[in-house]
Amino acid sequence: MESLRHQARDLFLRRVSTVSTPDWNVIEISGSGNDIVYSKKSMATSEVRNYLRADSTQPTFRLIRFKTQVWSKFRKECVDLAWVLDMLTELDIEIYGLLSFLRMIPEFHTTERNLAKGEEVLNIVSYLCENGIAASYNKSTRSTTCFFFERNTPAGGTRSREISKCLEQNARLYRNIHFLPFIFMSVSMKSIIIHLPGYTNVNYEAINVDNLLDWGSARFRLRRAHGELHLVLDIVKYVLDMSARQESSDTLPQDIADDYQDIKNAAEMIGSRIPRTQYHIEWQLQKNQDHLDRISRGLMREDTIASIELAKSSVELTKAAKIDSSSMKVIAVMTMVFLPGTFFATLFAVPSLKWDQDDVVGKDFWMYWAFTIPFTVLVIILWLVITQRRQMRSVFDKSREQWLARADALRNRVRKRNAVDEEEEVELEDV
Known part of the structure; x- marks a missing residue:
């Protein structure tokens, strides 16, 4: 087991690092009844360590939130998060579950651990849309300590704000063992329902690259919502199973029993919406696929039309080339017709030929051939070399x-x- 923990620690420190920030955000919920206190504050790294190590006899919910960067490749070990893993170990949180944060796949799993001092601890590790969460719930003190790994992305910041808002709205339930699972399934279900891509006022005839990219992006969001819906289903089953076991156990205080019942009712309401939401997502995926197929067929039709137009243009170019070839033939024929006359006219105009004397060919006529023959041969050789x-x-x-x-x-x-x-x-x- 220690080898697995060491492996998980090494992988986490080589892939995850914090974004430079001097302070860490801390959310704390304490009190009981009508005196529930919800507070937000910022702390330095040294203060966070002392804050987490301080023992409290009263139930307290503590969430430490910080921005992180997940690298796609292994890097040199980042020591800035080493103390966080040490603190998780001190709080009896199993760090092996943090590998889900590296896979970046929606996950939710819990483990119960019995400590040497007789206390029972529930570990909760989850990955929700760009954010990782590792929490420890002490069943004896009803206290929760939670580390919130917020990815430095727009989606990570949006989900972080939604979770903070949901924590504040449901602060009175913080002592319940189902509090964090309830927050997770509430926020995830809200995100699935609200952020599903809509298809209103869609022009199916407009086929262009932007349209194709938009529908491809919508399909990606649908796939993501479908995966997160399975995560919500797992959480709902866990809450209902735990509630059933808790009801069969010893009697709880009235206020705690009411909290259990509220969370159970919420889980049943969300569970009733899961099949319809899943049907809606699958229907939207099919609709998306049909439209993408329509776009593909339209693009193929446009490509076919363009190919036909290109073939027509090729025919026109062939006709034009044929006309040009005919014109060149005419020029060549006319050149052959006039070339002998031009040659003899030039020859008779040579000053070396004296037509008014008995000796027509002068003594300097050899210079005409001396220049003409070598240059003619040179031109022919250059033409052969070039072409x-x-x-x-x-x-x-x-x-x-x-x-x-x-x-x-x-x-x-x-x-x-x-x-x-x-x-x-x-x-x-x-x-």
Whole structure:
């Protein structure tokens, strides 16, 4: 068991750290009857330790709330929360249950422990929508000590404020063993009912990326509400089972018995709404899926229309290219028609040709060919290098491969011939 506790402690300290804050928020409920005192205050870290270690003979509810950061990967051990785990151990809270805070899955579980001094302690560990809670309820003193790990996210802050408000509204029930489970199921059920995504004034024909993202986000919230509804169902079953066992036990004081009955009635009311809420969530999920399918079909239809338009554009481009090709052919034909005339007109205009004399070709006419022929060859070579280099490279590579193959074949023939000559020489020597 100690190895499991050590493993849980190591994992928690390497994944969770506090957000820099000088003070810790403390909620305290004490008193009885009409003199219930609900107070909020801030304390430094050293004061919180002394405050928790102070013994109180009167029933007291204490909740220490602080913001935390949960890292996705393992980090160097954070010592800022080590004292919190030590304090949880001193309060007989099983730290192994804190692993639910790392999984970030809605959970609620309790364990009863018998201490060496004869006291019974109920441990409650839960994870509710971005927040983790570890609490210890002492059955002898009817006191509760609770650590509230509030994640540094908007959802975590919202749920923290809802729990604080519910604690204040139901402060008179703080001595009851079902007080924290009652708070959890009340806040969770309220969150499920109020924050379920609504689908009013939805334009089903408007198919765009924003619409798709909105409905995908709504589906995520529905899935989250569905998981939290199962958590509420577990808490309701636990409260009703514990209430049934408590009713069969020894007689309680009248005020405590009334508190038990109030919480039991609340659990029965919430339990009666769970099947209808679950049906509503499943119906909304199906409606969400149908709309997402409608969006997908609409997007596919738009893609098909776009593909058809693209094909039409390709046909138009092909026709335009064909027209351009015909125009180029016309230009090429006209160039071939006028090129001989242009050549001879230029040739007859060369100053080296003297048409008014008996010796038409002058002695400097060779310069015309000396410049024309080399530059013509150079232009053709540049055209081949620029436009036909890949084909020329492939031809060169094939020629090289053929030459290497022929060379290898020639070397093999030479080796074979040398081997035959050596064998003949050996035979002659033997003779």
